[in-house]
Amino acid sequence: MNIKSKIRRSVIELTQSAGIHSTANKKNRIIRRIFISGIFSLMLLFIIIYTLPMTVLTVSSLLEYAIIVTLVIFLLILLIRYFGILIFAYLYLNEYTFKYHYNYKPFISIIIPAFNEAKILEKTIESLLKLNYSNYEIIIVNDGSTDETKEVAEELIGFRNGIYSQIKVSLINKSNSGKANSLNAGIQVSRAEFILCMDGDSQLSPDSLRMAVRHFTNPEIGAVAGNVKVQNRGSFLTDLQALEYIEGLNMARSAQSYMKLVNIIPGPIGLFRREAIESAGYYTNDTFAEDADLTLRILSKGWKILYEPKAISFTEAPTGLRQLLKQRYRWTRGILQSIRKHKNLLVNPTINFGNTFVLWTMFFEALIWPSMNIAANAFFIFAAMYFGFTSLLFYWWAGLALLDIMTAIYCVAAEKEEFRLVAYGVIYRMVFILIIDICKAMSTAEEFLGIKMRWGKLERVG
Amino acid sequence: MELIPILSTIILVATISTFILAVGAYILYKVQEKKEDQYARKEVEQEQAELLEPADYGGKKLILEEPKQKQVFVQHHYHPVETVGKETKIYRTSQRKERRKIKRQPTEPKFLKFTSEGYVETRKDQDAGVIIWQ
Numbered sequence: 001m002n003i004k005s006k007i008r009r010s011v012i013e014l015t016q017s018a019g020i021h022s023t024a025n026k027k028n029r030i031i032r033r034i035f036i037s038g039i040f041s042l043m044l045l046f047i048i049i050y051t052l053p054m055t056v057l058t059v060s061s062l063l064e065y066a067i068i069v070t071l072v073i074f075l076l077i078l079l080i081r082y083f084g085i086l087i088f089a090y091l092y093l094n095e096y097t098f099k100y101h102y103n104y105k106p107f108i109s110i111i112i113p114a115f116n117e118a119k120i121l122e123k124t125i126e127s128l129l130k131l132n133y134s135n136y137e138i139i140i141v142n143d144g145s146t147d148e149t150k151e152v153a154e155e156l157i158g159f160r161n162g163i164y165s166q167i168k169v170s171l172i173n174k175s176n177s178g179k180a181n182s183l184n185a186g187i188q189v190s191r192a193e194f195i196l197c198m199d200g201d202s203q204l205s206p207d208s209l210r211m212a213v214r215h216f217t218n219p220e221i222g223a224v225a226g227n228v229k230v231q232n233r234g235s236f237l238t239d240l241q242a243l244e245y246i247e248g249l250n251m252a253r254s255a256q257s258y259m260k261l262v263n264i265i266p267g268p269i270g271l272f273r274r275e276a277i278e279s280a281g282y283y284t285n286d287t288f289a290e291d292a293d294l295t296l297r298i299l300s301k302g303w304k305i306l307y308e309p310k311a312i313s314f315t316e317a318p319t320g321l322r323q324l325l326k327q328r329y330r331w332t333r334g335i336l337q338s339i340r341k342h343k344n345l346l347v348n349p350t351i352n353f354g355n356t357f358v359l360w361t362m363f364f365e366a367l368i369w370p371s372m373n374i375a376a377n378a379f380f381i382f383a384a385m386y387f388g389f390t391s392l393l394f395y396w397w398a399g400l401a402l403l404d405i406m407t408a409i410y411c412v413a414a415e416k417e418e419f420r421l422v423a424y425g426v427i428y429r430m431v432f433i434l435i436i437d438i439c440k441a442m443s444t445a446e447e448f449l450g451i452k453m454r455w456g457k458l459e460r461v462g
Numbered sequence: 463m464e465l466i467p468i469l470s471t472i473i474l475v476a477t478i479s480t481f482i483l484a485v486g487a488y489i490l491y492k493v494q495e496k497k498e499d500q501y502a503r504k505e506v507e508q509e510q511a512e513l514l515e516p517a518d519y520g521g522k523k524l525i526l527e528e529p530k531q532k533q534v535f536v537q538h539h540y541h542p543v544e545t546v547g548k549e550t551k552i553y554r555t556s557q558r559k560e561r562r563k564i565k566r567q568p569t570e571p572k573f574l575k576f577t578s579e580g581y582v583e584t585r586k587d588q589d590a591g592v593i594i595w596q
């Protein structure tokens with residue numbers, strides 16, 4: 001219910017970050033990149049052709065050995081990755097279970113960037129008014145929406161009844177300049193010490209703020225990443241994504257949180273210490289994954305980042321394959337852009353070892369891992385079709401499916417999630433992850449070639 | 463026919479179909495994306511915006527008591543901070559230990575040692591050597 005009050009209008013000056021992708025010398029850069037990689041490939045090929053007669057190997061046996069060695073390495077990395085993540089996630093969740101609870105209620109500003117979110121904005125605000133926390137305000141940033149977002153948001157301005165207090169809801173109307181600039185506008189207007197950034201289409205669980213903010217009693221913590229869950233379940237694709245969020249993303253975040261090095265604070269929920277954002281230099285527009293970029297900059301300034309599994313944000317997942325590919329295309333290219341932006345930390349571990357480690361894991365997940373997965377599947381198809389080793393493919397699938405089902409059971413139990421999602425583990429890797437990995441590989445190739453990329457908007461059901 | 467060859471064939475067909483589906487969907491996405499109207503993003507360094515906020519709330523502010531959270535004493539490595547209005551109280555671990563020490567200090571000695579002078583407190587008899595408990 002809105003407590004009727006007068007609305008005060010004022011004009012504010014916003015300082016925004018620099019724009020994206022300077023086009024100067026772009027063509028030259030692409031040509032140079034293709035030229036350098038071409039020379040390297042030719043050199044490798046020459047070395048192989050030149051040295052092969054000196055060995056006992058023939059071309060076919062070399063190929064055979066290379067494939068076997070690659071597969072063994074892939075299997076080894078797969079097992080190390082799985083069990084490494086599982087062990088660290090277990091350690092974090094185990095430590096988390098015994099953590100201290102106390103009253104700590106600093107003032108928090110919740111910033112909601114909204115671009116064409118008229119269908120869902122009211123629902124988002126309703127979820128925020130049900131938060132188990134008394135000391136917060138809501139700032140909606142209308143990023144030049146072309147639908148009725150402005151009208152819907154203006155209706156929501158005022159002091160509204162929260163669970164424990166009246167919550168101030170304000171609105172910033174600005175021209176369209178992207179999510180990063182919208183979040184920066186909200187941060188500039190806010191006077192709070194802690195800032196929660198979220199998406200306009202996400203809803204928070206009642207305990208989100210209370211559970212996330214308690215970590216800031218430790219002055220080392222610069223930000224807390226929340227737990228993102230798929231809201232619109234029920235279809236084949238959204239259920240698979242729900243499992244992926246639990247098994248692939250949240251478990252990895254738990255593992256990273258054990259080292260206080262969470263590598264991406266998700267867009268749908270991230271609580272920041274203002275000081276950390278200011279020291280990192282706010283959100284920027286020079287990558288398509290502004291959340292990953294800001295996270296890396298915060299880590300590079302020496303702040304620690306934790307994951308809070310009980311700060312839950314329910315978000316709308318893409319319902320169609322095209323929308324899903326669109327989302328993953330943006331994520332992959334954005335992450336690669338962020339890694340490239342921090343490449344000095346990637347190659348020099350003496351600057352900040354934690355950051356180097358984080359960047360390598362990101363590089364592995366974005367580039368090496370999908371390539372290996374595609375190569376392994378392609379090899380088994382080749383072996384089955386040309387040599388008739390069809391049973392190999394079955395054993396490969398059975399092994400991976402068993403691993404995925406076991407992991408799914410653990411993650412579903414740890415997060416008290418729907419048990420029916422475990423069944424999707426059977427096809428998770430061979431179907432869903434393969435599609436995603438092919439999309440990642442294609443996006444990587446496009447990023448490498450410097451093909452122009454534009455912002456898109458996921459279609460909302462509401 | 464055995465089960466494994468049948469399953470293997472199904473998986474083979476499924477994997478090949480997934481490959482084709484993924485590549486096809488990606489190409490289709492790229493083709494459709496080109497046709498679509500895109501949102502052009504402005505590159506600005508300074509821009510004006512309109513801030514709409516409620517004027518200060520005139521009436522009495524409703525602030526209800528939040529339920530006290532359960533305190534569980536287990537391993538803890540930070541200093542909990544409690545904010546009461548504008549004041550901030552910081553409980554240091556050393557202060558806590560001191561308080562605990564005071565609480566635990568017994569009023570009467572718990573252990574006595576028998577010497578030639580009768581029963582004496584163990585603390586007073588520290589110079590006599592190490593106490594061996596049997």
